[in-house]
Structures are given as structure tokens and as C-alpha cells.
Amino acid sequence: MQHLEIDNVCASYGKLEVLRDVTLSADKGEVVSLIGPSGSGKSTLLRVLIGLTPLTAGSIHVGGERVDYSNRKNLKKLRGHMAIVFQQYNLFQNMNVLRNVTIAPVKIKKQPRADAENKARELLEKVGMQEKAEAYPDELSGGQQQRVAIARALATNPEILLFDEVTSALDPERVKEVLDTIRSLTDEGITMMIVSHEMAFVREVSTRVAMMDEGRIIEVGPPAQIFEEPQQDRTRDFVSKILSH
Amino acid sequence: MFERLATEAPLFFNIHNLVFIGQAMGRTLGMTLIGCGVGFVFGLLIAVLRQTTGRLLLPLRFVAIAYVEFFRRIPFLVILFIVLFVIEPLMPGTSLFGIATVAVCLLSTAFLSEIIRSGLESVPRAQVEAATILNFNTLQTLTMVVLPQSWRVILPPATAFVVMFIKDTSLASQLGVIELTFAGKILVNRGFSPVLGFGTILVCYFALSYPLSRFAAYLEKRLAAS
Amino acid sequence: MDYTFQFAAVFEELPYLLGGAAITLQIAFVSFWGGAVIGLFGAIAKVYGGGFWRRLASGYVVAFTNTPALVQIFLLYYALPDAGILLEPLTAVLIGLVLNAGAYLTEILRAGVLSVRRSEIEAAQTLGMSGLQIVRYVMLPHIAKTIYAPLSNFFVWLVLGSSLAALFGVEELTGRAINISTVNLRSIETFTVVAMIYVVLTVIASSALALVGRLAFRVKAKVF
Numbered sequence: 001m002q003h004l005e006i007d008n009v010c011a012s013y014g015k016l017e018v019l020r021d022v023t024l025s026a027d028k029g030e031v032v033s034l035i036g037p038s039g040s041g042k043s044t045l046l047r048v049l050i051g052l053t054p055l056t057a058g059s060i061h062v063g064g065e066r067v068d069y070s071n072r073k074n075l076k077k078l079r080g081h082m083a084i085v086f087q088q089y090n091l092f093q094n095m096n097v098l099r100n101v102t103i104a105p106v107k108i109k110k111q112p113r114a115d116a117e118n119k120a121r122e123l124l125e126k127v128g129m130q131e132k133a134e135a136y137p138d139e140l141s142g143g144q145q146q147r148v149a150i151a152r153a154l155a156t157n158p159e160i161l162l163f164d165e166v167t168s169a170l171d172p173e174r175v176k177e178v179l180d181t182i183r184s185l186t187d188e189g190i191t192m193m194i195v196s197h198e199m200a201f202v203r204e205v206s207t208r209v210a211m212m213d214e215g216r217i218i219e220v221g222p223p224a225q226i227f228e229e230p231q232q233d234r235t236r237d238f239v240s241k242i243l244s245h
Numbered sequence: 246m247f248e249r250l251a252t253e254a255p256l257f258f259n260i261h262n263l264v265f266i267g268q269a270m271g272r273t274l275g276m277t278l279i280g281c282g283v284g285f286v287f288g289l290l291i292a293v294l295r296q297t298t299g300r301l302l303l304p305l306r307f308v309a310i311a312y313v314e315f316f317r318r319i320p321f322l323v324i325l326f327i328v329l330f331v332i333e334p335l336m337p338g339t340s341l342f343g344i345a346t347v348a349v350c351l352l353s354t355a356f357l358s359e360i361i362r363s364g365l366e367s368v369p370r371a372q373v374e375a376a377t378i379l380n381f382n383t384l385q386t387l388t389m390v391v392l393p394q395s396w397r398v399i400l401p402p403a404t405a406f407v408v409m410f411i412k413d414t415s416l417a418s419q420l421g422v423i424e425l426t427f428a429g430k431i432l433v434n435r436g437f438s439p440v441l442g443f444g445t446i447l448v449c450y451f452a453l454s455y456p457l458s459r460f461a462a463y464l465e466k467r468l469a470a471s
Numbered sequence: 472m473d474y475t476f477q478f479a480a481v482f483e484e485l486p487y488l489l490g491g492a493a494i495t496l497q498i499a500f501v502s503f504w505g506g507a508v509i510g511l512f513g514a515i516a517k518v519y520g521g522g523f524w525r526r527l528a529s530g531y532v533v534a535f536t537n538t539p540a541l542v543q544i545f546l547l548y549y550a551l552p553d554a555g556i557l558l559e560p561l562t563a564v565l566i567g568l569v570l571n572a573g574a575y576l577t578e579i580l581r582a583g584v585l586s587v588r589r590s591e592i593e594a595a596q597t598l599g600m601s602g603l604q605i606v607r608y609v610m611l612p613h614i615a616k617t618i619y620a621p622l623s624n625f626f627v628w629l630v631l632g633s634s635l636a637a638l639f640g641v642e643e644l645t646g647r648a649i650n651i652s653t654v655n656l657r658s659i660e661t662f663t664v665v666a667m668i669y670v671v672l673t674v675i676a677s678s679a680l681a682l683v684g685r686l687a688f689r690v691k692a693k694v695f
Contacts, residue, residue, distance in 0.1 A: 249553070314670075315666075315670055318627070318631070318669060318670045318673040318674065319631070319666045319669050319670060320631040320632070320634035320645060320669060321631070321634075322634045322635060322637065322638075322645055323634060323645060323648070323662055323665055323666050323669065324666075326648075326649075326658070326662045327659065327662045327663065327666065330658040330659045330662065331659060334474065408536075408537070411539075412538065412539035412540070413539075415539035415541045415542055416541060416635065418541070419638060425542075426539065426541060426542055426545075429542065429545065430545070433549060438550070438553065439545070439546060439549035439550035439553065440546070440550045440553065443542055443545045443546040443549065443550065444546065444550075446542050447538045447542055447543070447546065450537065450538045450539055450542065451534070451537045451538055454537040454538070455533065455537045458536070458537060
């Protein structure tokens with residue numbers, strides 16, 4: 001049984017079809033990366049998974065159970081297991097770093113504040129942000145905010161973690177610190193789905209890579225296959241173009 | 246004219262008149278505070294209601310929009326008359342102050358809901374999404390994320406509205422509520438000079454309004470800068 | 472309650488009410504343009520004027536925006552006869568509203584003047600534009616964009632605010648509503664119809680102003 005199974009999923013924004021019959025799965029602890037040109041549907045797939053964009057057809061199973069996105073309880077349960085980190089970090093601007101990380105455990109999962117804060121400080125240490133626990137998001141650099149966002153996602157103990165172009169909005173010198181943080185998480189048994197344009201990173205951390213184009217998955221395989229012996233011309237094109245940069 | 250003022254002034258500013266004016270000022274302030282307090286609560290409800298998207302609440306949203314658009318396009322004086330004519334037969338014995346206060350609340354709710362709505366809309370959608378995926382419910386998202394971030398957009402125009410509102414309550418004098426304006430009229434009818442009577446009333450309004458308008462300007466500058 | 476609504480008696484008087492609406496619009500118009508002239512001088516005095524003129528303009532704005540128009544007009548109407556000046560009710564109302572509008576428009580116009588950035592004027596100068604060209608191509612578009620929406624909102628506000636003229640016996644829309652309701656004794660119906668007329672009047676006014684703004688100044692003004 002796969003941990004995460006996506007079967008024939010379709011989604012659209014109004015009349016525009018953004019996902020067409022997408023089928024993909026991830027085993028527990030696997031790191032699956034999505035690559036492809038902008039507008040190919042990678043981010044939409046992540047948004048569908050966490051229930052921010054509705055799917056119009058197909059099904060999604062988590063841990064063997066089908067997710068009913070129209071059912072509030074079901075959605076709540078899903079989001080209890082799954083977390084996402086956004087491109088624009090989306091930290092709560094009105095809360096300091098520590099509160100950003102503890103708010104969901106304390107207010108939603110009803111954990112005792114002291115426990116949640118201890119856990120949060122551990123997580124902040126892990127992402128290298130323990131010094132900034134009292135700072136507000138607008139006092140931090142993009143890379144720092146993104147690391148806090150990762151800590152916030154981890155604070156809910158997710159089994160599945162989604163990364164949506166988390167380094168795209170960062171200055172080049174800040175990219176590394178965030179990638180290092182993600183890399184340190186890959187051996188913790190969390191199933192990950194990563195949308196990224198950092199090909200070297202994708203190749204290093206992924207167990208499998210999926211190439212998307214025009215809302216479809218056109219090729220899935222281990223990194224060696226995708227980057228060295230792609231089966232599809234479109235994949236070869238894309239990879240060679242992006243690697244020649 | 247100035248001789249008349251000079252001879253009248255000591256007579257005018259006697260303890261009896263001062264208490265009378267003070268009480269009237271209290272009523273003006275009372276109508277303003279109740280109006281804006283109630284208006285803020287209901288305005289918030291309407292603003293939140295208008296943010297919802299569910300089909301179930303569609304009729305309510307429609308009523309809310311109609312209410313806001315209508316009451317912002319009817320003169321306060323006309324609202325006052327309608328409230329008077331509706332409440333008098335329905336609930337005889339309602340005080341004039343009560344009737345005026347109802348009218349005041351109807352008006353402030355409409356205007357404040359618009360101010361609050363633009364405040365809520367100033368918070369980026371991504372903040373709401375971030376709360377949603379952490380399993381915040383609508384109320385939690387509103388109280389923990391959206392409202393704390395929108396008050397700095399809401400507060401300056403809301404304070405400016407209160408300043409406008411103090412002046413609007415002067416029309417309640419027409420119903421016979423003895424607030425500042427009516428108090429001025431009564432004093433002038435008692436034979437005091439209009440300059441003295443209405444002049445004093447103008448000064449009283451100024452004393453209520455000016456500090457608040459300075460505060461609004463301060464908020465505007467302070468909150469817009471950060 | 473067994474109150475039965477009877478609108479027929481009010482609809483009979485519709486032409487009379489619409490005549491009142493025309494007077495309402497006229498009062499709003501006069502107040503607006505009168506106020507605009509004062510506001511223009513006020514704004515110039517506040518932005519470019521020396522100490523005295525600036526203080527005078529500020530004092531005027533502060534005094535008039537912090538006190539109710541109704542009481543200002545009471546003062547004009549009842550106090551000036553003491554000084555030997557007798558005003559018609561309409562004249563007193565118009566003077567009061569013009570002075571009031573002048574104070575608010577001073578602030579709106581001032582914001583417009585301040586919206587022009589020094590750097591853009593300098594850029595225009597380096598391009599060799601003449602003073603008149605700078606005003607026409609650089610300053611006016613900026614000012615129009617900044618002040619158009621507040622100006623049209625203010626006009627709507629004046630349409631509603633002019634109803635206080637009724638309290639001095641001026642027979643504009645609200646005044647005529649009072650006249651009718653004392654005769655037909657259908658107060659609720661009369662004022663409901665009058666309220667609707669105000670709604671229609673202001674919707675038309677803001678739509679027309681939004682259209683003009685879009686065509687003439689390329690300003691996207693919202694009606695609702």
C-alpha cells in the first residue's frame with residue numbers, strides 16, 4: 001500500500017484545465033519531486049492535495065483511505081497529517097516566530113503551551129532559528145522566514161510534507177540555507193513532495209522525480225533516469241535547457 | 246451687538262445653564278458612543294458575512310449588501326423621521342433619545358461595515374490560506390489572523406468616521422432630543438443672544454471633536470508609516 | 472399592528488417630490504462649486520502660502536470640520552439679524568453649506584496637490600517641458616487621479632447633507648416630504664418613497680461621476 005496515492009486527478013481554474021488525469025504515488029518516507037515549466041500544474045497539484053483547490057475528477061488516498069475533500073471533518077483530519085510550505089512563506093505577520101510555530105499545536109491541537117513551546121524551540125534550533133524566536137516576520141530575511149515556515153509546518157507532526165517552490169522567492173545566497181534545512185529532514189521518515197527548480201538539489205534528495213507539462217505527468221522515474229536517460233523528448237529538452245543555465 | 250454680548254455673558258454662564266449644557270453634551274456623546282459601539286459590532290458582523298462564500302448564506306449576504314447600500318444613500322434626517330414614524334406606533338412611550346439612538350445605530354452600522362470590510366480585504370488571501378491548512382476554523386482565522394492584521398487599516402478611517410458622526414447627531418435635535426444643538430435652540434428661545442447660545446454650542450462640539458480628529462490624524466500617520 | 476400601507480397618496484405627489492429633488496441637486500451643485508472655489512484657494516494657501524495665509528486656511532478648516540453645519544447655519548440665520556443682516560432661509564443654508572464644503576474640499580484638494588512628486592516635475596524639466604506643459608501633462612493627471620474619487624463621494628455626501636435645508640423651511644426633497652406628510656398623514660410611506668428617491672438620485676450621481684471620471688481622467692471610480 002502506498003502512503004499517498006493520486007489517481008486520475010483533474011482540476012481547473014474556471015475553464016482552464018490545469019491538471020489532466022494526474023496519477024502519482026509516494027511510498028512512506030519517499031521524497032518525490034515535481035519538475036517542469038511554469039504553468040505545468042505542479043503547484044496546483046500540491047494545492048489540490050491539501051484541499052486549497054478543488055479537484056474535479058479522480059481520487060486521492062492517504063494511508064489507504066480515500067480523502068473526501070467536501071467533508072469538513074475528513075479535510076480536517078487530512079490537514080492533521082499533511083502540511084505545506086509556501087513559496088511566499090505566509091508567516092502570520094501579527095505573531096512573532098515562536099507564536100507562529102506554536103499557534104496550531106496550542107490553539108488547534110490543544111497541547112499544553114509549555115510542551116508546545118519546548119517542541120517549537122527544538123524545531124527552531126533544527127532550522128537554525130532559535131536566536132530569533134521573539135522576532136516578528138517583517139524583521140527577518142526571506143530565507144529566515146522560510147526556515148520558520150518549515151518549523152511551523154513540522155510543529156504539527158506531519159506525515160506528509162509538501163514544499164511549493166520554497167526557494168523561488170529567495171536571494172541566491174539564501175537558497176542554500178533553506179535547501180540544507182530540507183535536506184536534514186529527508187531521513188526522518190516523512191513523505192515529501194517537492195516542487196522545485198533547483199535541479200541539483202532535486203537530483204540529490206529525491207527518490208523519484210516526476211516531470212510535468214501542460215497539466216500532465218509525462219514521465220516518472222528515479223533521478224538518474226530523468227536527468228541522464230530521459231525516456232521522453234520533452235523531458236530531455238526541459239532538463240538540458242535548465243541544466244545548461 | 247457686542248454690548249449685548251458683554252451684558253448677557255455673566256447671565257448666560259450661570260450654574261443652571263452650564264449644567265443644562267453639560268447634560269446636553271452628555272447626550273450628544275452618549276448617542277455617538279452607543280451609535281458607534283453598536284455600529285462597530287453589527288458592522289463587523291456584516292463585513293464578515295460579506296466575506297463568506299457559502300451558498301447557504303447567500304440570501305443573508307444579499308440583505309446585508311442592500312442594507313449597506315441603501316442606508317449610505319439616505320440622508321440621516323430622513324432615516325430619523327422613518328425610525329420615528331415606525332417606532333412611535335409600534336412601541337409607544339419609547340423615549341426620543343431611544344428613537345434617535347436607533348436611527349444613529351442604523352446609520353453607523355452601514356458606514357462602519359464598509360470601513361471594516363475594506364480593512365478585512367486588506368489582509369492578503371495567503372494569510373487566510375496559511376490558517377486554513379493549519380485547521381483554523383473561520384472564527385479562529387478571523388480573530389487570530391485577519392482582525393489583528395486589519396485593525397491598523399480600520400482604525401484611522403473609523404476614528405475619522407466618529408468625528409463625522411458627532412456632528413451628524415446634531416440632526417437629532419429635530420426630534421426634540423435635548424442634545425447640544427437643541428440645548429442651544431432652547432437657550433436662544435429663552436431670550437439669550439444667538440451668538441452667545443449657538444456660539445457656546447459650537448465651542449462644545451469643537452471640544453468633543455477636535456481632540457478626536459487630531460487623534461485620527463495621528464493614527465493615520467503612525468499606522469500608515471509602519 | 473393592523474397598519475395598512477397606502478402608497479397611492481404619495482405617488483400622486485411624485486411630480487411635486489421630484490421637483491424637490493431638482494432643488495436638492497441645485498443646492499448640492501451650488502455648495503459644491505462654491506466650496507471648490509474656496510477649497511482651491513484654501514489648498515494653495517495651505518501648501519504654498521506663507522505663515523499667515525497657511526494659518527488662516529488651517530484655522531478655517533479646523534473650525535468648520537469640527538462643528539456641525541446645522542449649528543453653523545443656526546448661528547448665521549439667527550445671529551446675523553442682530554448685526555442688521557437679514558438672510559433668506561435658502562441663502563443662509565447655501566452660505567453655510569458653501570463654507571462647510573470649502574473646508575472639506577480644501578483638504579481633498581490639498582491631498583491632490585501633495586500627490587505630485589517633486590522628482591516627476593524635475594524629470595519633466597529635464598525633458599525641456601514648459602511650465603504650462605508640466606501642469607498639463609504631469610501635475611493635472613496626478614491630481615485628478617488622487618482627488619476624483621473623494622470629490623465624487625463628497626458630492627454624494629452634499630446631496631444627502633443638503634436635506635438639513637428642510638429644517639429652515641426650504642422646500643427641497645426632504646422639505647417637500649415634510650409638507651406632504653403633514654397633509655396626507657402617510658408619514659412612513661412618504662418618507663420611504665423619499666428615501667428611495669435619494670437612493671436613485673445618488674446612484675445616478677455616482678454612476679455619472681464614475682463615467683465622467685473614466686472617460687475624461689481615466690480614473691477607475693467605484694459606484695458601489
